[in-house]
Amino acid sequence: MEGSLAGKVAVITGGASGIGRALAEGLLAEGMQVVIADIQADRLERTAAELGVLGVRTDVSDPAQVAALSAAAVERHGTVHLLCNNAGIGPMSPVFELTLADWQWMLDVNLRGAIHMLTQFLPILRGNADGGHILNTCSMASMMPVPTLATYCTAKYGLLGLSEVLAMELASDGGKVGVTALCPGPVATDLGSSTRNRPADLAGSLRDVMLEDSEQFKDAVVDWISPAQAAQIAIGAVRRGDFYAITHPDMVPEVKARHAAIEKAFADEKQRREAQA
Numbered sequence: 371m372e373g374s375l376a377g378k379v380a381v382i383t384g385g386a387s388g389i390g391r392a393l394a395e396g397l398l399a400e401g402m403q404v405v406i407a408d409i410q411a412d413r414l415e416r417t418a419a420e421l422g423v424l425g426v427r428t429d430v431s432d433p434a435q436v437a438a439l440s441a442a443a444v445e446r447h448g449t450v451h452l453l454c455n456n457a458g459i460g461p462m463s464p465v466f467e468l469t470l471a472d473w474q475w476m477l478d479v480n481l482r483g484a485i486h487m488l489t490q491f492l493p494i495l496r497g498n499a500d501g502g503h504i505l506n507t508c509s510m511a512s513m514m515p516v517p518t519l520a521t522y523c524t525a526k527y528g529l530l531g532l533s534e535v536l537a538m539e540l541a542s543d544g545g546k547v548g549v550t551a552l553c554p555g556p557v558a559t560d561l562g563s564s565t566r567n568r569p570a571d572l573a574g575s576l577r578d579v580m581l582e583d584s585e586q587f588k589d590a591v592v593d594w595i596s597p598a599q600a601a602q603i604a605i606g607a608v609r610r611g612d613f614y615a616i617t618h619p620d621m622v623p624e625v626k627a628r629h630a631a632i633e634k635a636f637a638d639e640k641q642r643r644e645a646q647a
């Protein structure tokens with residue numbers, strides 16, 4: 371996106387709470403026009419009123435509601451420059467307990483929701499003379515496996531993969547539209563009560579677990595940061611045009627361990643072939 375953020379237009383999904391709300395506050399402070407979208411009507415109304423922005427009730431898993439959101443944003447502000455795909459849910463369950471309804475809900479919101487938004491908004495961003503930018507809220511769970519978070523990891527690895535391909539394609543499409551993948555570690559939000567927004571027809575075994583109560587983190591010191599800190603890191607990356615926005619640099623050993631296992635598999639296979647030659 372060329373030039374400063376001031377005067378440009380942002381649409382933020384999941385904007386009623388947590389990181390999305392903090393992004394709205396941070397982008398307003400940059401002088402942007404902001405539209406927030408969220409499935410939770412009461413909070414959306416409250417946050418939109420408090421921030422003085424347009425709030426559009428939207429379930430990102432429904433393409434028709436996403437189309438209505440883009441029409442409302444363009445009608446209010448003329449265009450959209452910054453698309454923040456941030457709506458998400460994070461309940462947990464081991465794979466052997468998961469139902470198809472669990473998978474559907476998690477993938478519909480965390481992955482298909484971003485795909486619906488991208489399909490709807492990318493033509494608008496590409497049509498701007500001054501381009502645009504896409505900020506996808508991925509996760510540390512886009513880069514490392516976390517037990518009981520299989521549905522979440524599946525969606526968030528997918529969203530990071532989509533972001534990587536998109537960034538390459540848009541770079542060779544003239545570079546007018548950039549991509550940032552925000553990969554947060556623990557942020558103190560309401561993600562631990564995600565089932566509050568679960569559709570009744572998609573009931574299953576996924577349940578809300580606070581991270582520090584989960585099996586894998588119960589003995590760890592969880593380094594919580596505030597939504598405002600996460601939002602500032604994301605906005606800095608958008609301004610610089612960085613692809614990755616990392617909130618917890620101290621979590622690199624887990625990422626390195628995964629990469630090392632992949633590289634070892636390549637090296638081992640090479641060694642086996644050399645031994646046979």
Ligand SMILES: NC(=O)c1ccc[n+]([C@@H]2O[C@H](COP(=O)([O-])OP(=O)(O)OC[C@H]3O[C@@H](n4cnc5c(N)ncnc54)[C@H](O)[C@@H]3O)[C@@H](O)[C@H]2O)c1
Pocket residue numbers: 383384385386387388389390407408409410428429430431456457458459460479483507508509510553554555556557558559560561562564567
């Ligand atoms: N909090 C963390 O530790 C953390 C870590 C990594 C990634 N993330 C990601 O950050 C993003 C924001 O989550 P948060 O932590 O601020 O949690 P949050 O629960 O405070 O905010 C998420 C928002 O998404 C909305 N939402 C849920 N389902 C929706 C749907 N179908 N359509 C539209 N909106 C919907 C919720 O109503 C809520 O306002 C999510 O994508 C989450 O996966 C969070």
